[in-house]
Amino acid sequence: MKEERNSKKIGRILLGVFGGVGLTVLAVPFLTPALRRHALPYVPATREQLDNIFNLLKQYSSKQRKHLVDLGSGDGRIVFEAAQQGFPRATGIELNRVLIYYARLKALSSNQSSICQFKRANLWKHDLSKYDTIVLFGVDTMMEPLLKKLSKEITDESVVVTCRYQFPIKHDRTVGEGIDAVWLYNSQTIREQNLKN
Structure with missing residues (x-):
């Protein structure tokens, strides 16, 4: 006993x-x-946020955009939505290995691995010049340093959509309210206004 x-x-x-x-x-x-200095926590995008991102992109231009990148892609839902919305290529950049493996497995199991790719990379060191559409759910402390990086790397065709937090400059368009709000900036706006700061 x-x-x-x-x-x-x-x-x-x-x-x-x-x-x-x-x-x-x-x-x-x-x-x-x-x-990390600029912490980017994993907070999944809501359906309303996804709708707002892609509605904003459609409102801005009817031209077919070619390559979207989601900075801090988490479980990949923005990348997968980009594929559903007709983007020929969509890439997720994420540091968290678990989330990268999850997203890669989901891309493989849904036969989307040729369109949806996920890279484990530090967004501060990753070259953003090859993307014409950049999406990010940022945090307040990273917006100004990221604006400087973007102003040096984006092409003339690039647009940037921010969610939850906006850059400390005037945006070109916006959709939604509160935590579901998203803001769009074109490359000219980013370069011109960043020079003023």
Whole structure:
């Protein structure tokens, strides 16, 4: 009887230790963004936000855009929506390995891996000149430094759509309100207004 109680006690201790280690390993990829200078937490886009992004792009230009990039792509829902909306290519840039693997697996299982690609990369070091459509769910502290990076790298054809936070310059168009609001900036606006700051 005493041995049985001791066995149960040891079992509970081992379960607690291994369970704690397992949870820590799973949580690390989601918590490490908070340790970076410009933390970009994983917060999935809502259906309304997705609709606002692609409605705004359609309102801005009827021209077929060729290559969208989502900076901090998380589980890839903006990239997958871009494929549904007719983009020939869509790329997600993300640091979190777990989210990258999840998005790649989803692209593979839905036969979209030729259109939807996911790269593990630091957005501050990634060259943005090859994309004509850039989307990001930023945080307040990163908007001004990112604006400077974009003004040096984007092409004349590029547009940038920001969600939740806007750049500290005048936008060209906007759709939605509150946390679902999205703002569009064309390359000329970004370059001209960034020079004034």
